[in-house]
Amino acid sequence: MNAPAIRELSYAxxxxxxxxxxxxxxxxxxxxxxxxxxxxxxxxVTGDLVHRYGEDRVMDTPIAxxxxxxxxxxxxxxxxxxxxxxxxxxxxxxxLEQIVNQAAKIRFMLGGKVSVPLVMRFPAGSGxxxxxxxxxxxxxxxxxxxxxxxxxxxxxxxxxxxLLAAIDDPDPVMVFEHKLLYKMKGDxxxxxxxxxxxxxxxxxxxxxxxxxxxxxxxxxxxxxxxILSGEGIDAEVIDLRTLRxxxxxxxxxxxxxxxxLACVYEGVKxxxxxxEISAMIAESEAFDYLDAPILxxxxxxxxxxxxxxxxKASVPQTEVIVAxxxxxxxxxx
Amino acid sequence: MxxxxxxxxxxxxxxxxxxxxxPEALQDALRRMYLIRRxxxxxxxxxxxxxxxxxxxxxxxxxxxAVGSCMHLRKTDYITSTHRGHGxxxxxxxxxxxxxxxxxxxxxxxxxxxxxSMHIADVESGNLGAxxxxxxxxxxxxxxxxxxxxxxxDDVAVSFFGDGAxxxxxxxxxxxxxxxxxxxxxxxCENNKYGMxxxxxxSMAVEHVADRAAGYRMPGVIVDGNRIEDVSEAVMEATARxxxxxxxxxxxxxxxxxxxxxxxxxxxxxSKEEIEEWAAKDPIRHFELELIARGILDEAQVDTIRxxxxxxxxxxxxxxxxxxxxxPDEVTRDVYTVDLA
Ligand SMILES: Cc1ncc(C[n+]2csc(CCOP(=O)(O)OP(=O)(O)O)c2C)c(N)n1
Ligand SMILES: [Mg+2]
Numbered sequence: 001m002n003a004p005a006i007r008e009l010s011y012a013x014x015x016x017x018x019x020x021x022x023x024x025x026x027x028x029x030x031x032x033x034x035x036x037x038x039x040x041x042x043x044x045v046t047g048d049l050v051h052r053y054g055e056d057r058v059m060d061t062p063i064a065x066x067x068x069x070x071x072x073x074x075x076x077x078x079x080x081x082x083x084x085x086x087x088x089x090x091x092x093x094x095x096l097e098q099i100v101n102q103a104a105k106i107r108f109m110l111g112g113k114v115s116v117p118l119v120m121r122f123p124a125g126s127g128x129x130x131x132x133x134x135x136x137x138x139x140x141x142x143x144x145x146x147x148x149x150x151x152x153x154x155x156x157x158x159x160x161x162x163l164l165a166a167i168d169d170p171d172p173v174m175v176f177e178h179k180l181l182y183k184m185k186g187d188x189x190x191x192x193x194x195x196x197x198x199x200x201x202x203x204x205x206x207x208x209x210x211x212x213x214x215x216x217x218x219x220x221x222x223x224x225x226x227i228l229s230g231e232g233i234d235a236e237v238i239d240l241r242t243l244r245x246x247x248x249x250x251x252x253x254x255x256x257x258x259x260x261l262a263c264v265y266e267g268v269k270x271x272x273x274x275x276e277i278s279a280m281i282a283e284s285e286a287f288d289y290l291d292a293p294i295l296x297x298x299x300x301x302x303x304x305x306x307x308x309x310x311x312k313a314s315v316p317q318t319e320v321i322v323a324x325x326x327x328x329x330x331x332x333x
Numbered sequence: 334m335x336x337x338x339x340x341x342x343x344x345x346x347x348x349x350x351x352x353x354x355x356p357e358a359l360q361d362a363l364r365r366m367y368l369i370r371r372x373x374x375x376x377x378x379x380x381x382x383x384x385x386x387x388x389x390x391x392x393x394x395x396x397x398x399a400v401g402s403c404m405h406l407r408k409t410d411y412i413t414s415t416h417r418g419h420g421x422x423x424x425x426x427x428x429x430x431x432x433x434x435x436x437x438x439x440x441x442x443x444x445x446x447x448x449x450s451m452h453i454a455d456v457e458s459g460n461l462g463a464x465x466x467x468x469x470x471x472x473x474x475x476x477x478x479x480x481x482x483x484x485x486x487d488d489v490a491v492s493f494f495g496d497g498a499x500x501x502x503x504x505x506x507x508x509x510x511x512x513x514x515x516x517x518x519x520x521x522c523e524n525n526k527y528g529m530x531x532x533x534x535x536s537m538a539v540e541h542v543a544d545r546a547a548g549y550r551m552p553g554v555i556v557d558g559n560r561i562e563d564v565s566e567a568v569m570e571a572t573a574r575x576x577x578x579x580x581x582x583x584x585x586x587x588x589x590x591x592x593x594x595x596x597x598x599x600x601x602x603x604s605k606e607e608i609e610e611w612a613a614k615d616p617i618r619h620f621e622l623e624l625i626a627r628g629i630l631d632e633a634q635v636d637t638i639r640x641x642x643x644x645x646x647x648x649x650x651x652x653x654x655x656x657x658x659x660x661p662d663e664v665t666r667d668v669y670t671v672d673l674a
Contacts, residue, residue: 038602039530062500062536063467063528091466094501129387131449133465301673302665306449307438308386313661 006189012045012182014156015121018163019046019083021192023053026081029167030057032072033085033121042087043123043182069095069120073103076118081167088134089122089176092142103172104147115170119163125178125216125266126315132303135311137267139176139214143243149173149197150243154218156186158241161195169197176243178216178266200247202254206236209260209325212251212277214240217264217316224321233329243273251277252286259291262325266315269298295328297321350562353569354404356629360638362404362561363624366396366617367642369420372429373592375646376419376436376450380596384654385436389450390417394559394591397616398523399424401564402491402584405572411459411477411490413470416451417523417590418463421493427455429649439656446659447667467528468494468501471520475507478516478581489517489575491568497528499542508549508583517575519568520583523558525590530602543585551581558586559616562623588616 009017022029035042037050037060050058061068065086072082086092092099103116126135143150149171153159159177166173203218204225213221218239225235236254240246255261261281263274274296281287281294297316304314327333351359373391380389392399399420403412406425414421422432427443435442435453442448443455454460461477464470474492481488498504499522511518522542526533539545546553552571556563564586571582589611593600600608624630630638666672 035530037530039598040601042597060531060535062531063497064500064502066502094466094503129449131387131451131465132447133451133469300664302668303447305447305659305664306387306435306444306452307446307659309438309661310446310659310664313664 003190005191006187008185009156009188010182011156011159011177011184011186012043014160014188015045015163015177016047016049017188018160018167018192020049020052022083022164022167023057025192026167028079028081029083030059030080031083031085032059032061032068034061034063034087036060036085041085043179045182046085065091065094066097069098070102072118072120073098073106073116076103076116077106077114081117083119083121083167085121086123089124089138090133090136092120092122092138099142099148099172099174100145104145107171108147116172117170118172119166119175120172121175121177123179124176125180126304126311127180129306129308129311131306135304137176137265137299139174139243140267140272142174147172148244150176151197151241152176152215152243153195153241154181154215154239156184156188158195160188161193162197162241164192165194165197168194173197176215180216198242198245198247200238200240200242200250202236202250203239204235204237206234207258208234208329209262210236210238210251210254210258211262211264211321211325212238212240213264214243214273215266217266220316220318220321221264223318224325227318227322228325231326233325235325240273246276246280248280248284251281252284255281255286256289259289260328261290262295262297262328264297264316264321266299268301269296270301272298274298292328292331293333295324295333297324348562350565351627351629358404359624359629360634362400363617363620363630363635364638364642365400365424366561366620367639368429368645369396369399369423370617371642371646372423372432372649373419375433375650377592379436379650385438387449388595388597390595391592392417392420392590394611394616395523395525395588396420397561397620398521398558398564398586398588399493401561402493402521402568404565405569406459406491407488408459409486410488411461411474413461413474413477413490413492414454414463415470415493415495415498416463416465416467417495418453418493419450422453422455422460422463425455425460426458427460429646430652431455433649433653434656437653437656438658439653440659441653441656445667468498468503470494471498471504472507472510474518475511475516478511478518479514481517482514487576489519489572491519491521491572493521493523495528496522496524496526496533496542497531497536499545500528500536505545508545508551508581511581512549512551515578515580517578518581519571519575520581521568522583522585523588524585525588527590527594527602529594532602541585543583546583551583553583553585555585555587558588559614559619561616561620
């Protein structure tokens with residue numbers, strides 16, 4: 001009996017399948033991270049992979065983010081394809097040296113003679129009550145660094161395809177996975193496939209406003225768009241998917257059609273994705289098509305608090321997106 | 334208290350711990366161990382009943398290292414703590430009511446509901462913070478010790494951390510600086526055999542964390558972390574050394590966490606037998622038996638202390654549940670000392 005070609009998998013299962021298929025296809029691929037072995041990963045993403053692939057390919061590291069990240073960089077330079085899991089994206093702060101000064105620049109500094117085929121995975125975002133040091137959305141930090149690619153897949157289908165594309169990629173790719181997405185289910189083909197890095201996708205076509213969103217915010221923007229459609233507001237929702245390199249063409253085309261732009265993202269509002277997209281539109285031919293100010297909905301200018309009410313209030317929620325887009329469309333902004 | 338002088342006046346060297354502390358201090362130590370145990374059982378229970386969210390790291394089975402280390406400390410001495418920090422917090426003098434209020438995310442909590450389990454700290458009692466970042470507090474303790482030295486105080490800083498933390502660069506860099514600058518800091522490693530799921534055998538090139546002290550030219554002492562008197566005597570010596578300007582020490586308390594790493598642990602990396610073996614070495618029971626054997630307490634008095642701790646925790650939970658919720662318009666409060674307009 002043939003296995004079904006498309007099954008429903010959770011986002012976490014889709015990652016695990018991509019990792020397994022990458023290891024099956026390429027002996028150079030191996031996994032590194034804290035508690036990714038018998039523990040199965042803090043979010044049970046690697047699950048039982050250690051039993052299937054052994055400790056040589058599913059390596060528990062000591063708690064030593066900077067050193068371990070550097071080991072991954074070195075292994076990538078010398079012919080391996082490491083996939084490195086941070087237990088929480090917040091701990092990337094301990095490894096920034098190797099990510100920013102080394103992985104991102106080695107190829108450039110050595111005149112293009114080498115490359116660093118490294119994938120790093122970052123469980124990110126708030127909503128789990130884990131407070132200020134375990135809830136951040138730091139993707140914009142890394143997206144600021146030429147030499148890195150930064151992706152934020154929002155569905156089980158995309159994470160599998162984009163992770164496989166990331167593992168194929170000759171350059172370092174940083175994968176931000178929102179923790180609240182891990183349990184989300186969706187259709188995923190059983191076969192390996194690739195979803196290209198650097199391409200946004202229109203998740204919902206509309207004519208009244210372009211909402212550009214990332215990660216979990218794509219789902220909130222889609223919910224908001226449904227509610228708004230009941231009020232006669234027809235929003236187009238674009239899932240950016242890749243923060244670097246940004247797919248400017250898809251956004252420009254959409255804004256030229258709708259004449260309005262909102263950016264919705266969980267990272268701190270200031271100097272984040274919204275700033276970049278807004279500026280990009282202001283510089284582009286779409287600027288003349290704008291009928292309203294640009295709206296940015298991002299995280300509060302504060303660390304993520306523990307209290308659940310404050311935690312929710314710190315990042316865009318569906319109701320807030322609805323209210324602010326409505327305000328924009330009704331000329332109140 | 335001049336610790337050095339007291340030790341010299343005790344030439345018999347028979348468990349100095351029981352001679353140095355008055356019976357009241359010893360009883361108070363037992364009371365604090367019970368408070369920690371009941372606090373964490375109460376926290377666990379509140380979590381199971383859905384009253385609090387997030388996660389938590391329980392130190393059940395590790396109470397002796399927290400209390401034994403803090404018995405020597407004054408209010409003006411500092412500690413830095415960890416993600417597994419409830420015990421350190423109570424041992425340094427925090428009020429369980431305000432800790433529970435923090436757990437429940439209330440304004441009355443030590444961190445006004447902003448920090449939660451992983452960040453509970455009573456700054457007034459000298460606790461510079463629990464920490465969500467493994468090893469994050471170790472260099473901070475060294476910095477506090479640097480300030481103490483600059484200010485010519487005879488206080489000390491005690492840094493608690495786990496075995497896993499000793500694999501972080503921050504640990505090694507911090508110990509080196511503490512040593513070259515002869516700072517008044519005591520590094521207390523609570524080695525509970527695992528950093529989350531990874532055993533020390535699998536993560537450390539040496540057998541003992543204390544072995545690492547040699548690389549930084551400071552004393553490295555190993556004690557039975559489930560025996561409060563062993564911990565306390567080692568910390569006493571180290572704090573005396575620190576206060577006398579002789580520099581840092583590293584103390585490794587061999588202990589064990591009875592609960593899982595956090596609420597999501599399935600205990601796949603250790604055996605039931607191992608957990609049971611350590612549960613039999615309960616640090617609270619050990620201390621009680623010692624106190625009874627020495628005639629410092631009888632069973633009835635122990636029961637009274639235990640019941641009082643239970644009562645205090647029950648009241649603390651009631652207090653926390655009645656607390657005030659912060660309002661969403663205050664999300665950016667306290668990001669800066671002077672709020673940005
Ligand atoms: C820098 C950093 N890396 C990883 C983690 C995730 N984490 C939290 S506690 C922990 C284990 C710490 O082990 P240890 O230092 O031995 O302390 P224990 O939990 O045993 O008390 C890990 C991996 C973290 N919080 N910070
Ligand atoms: Mg440990």
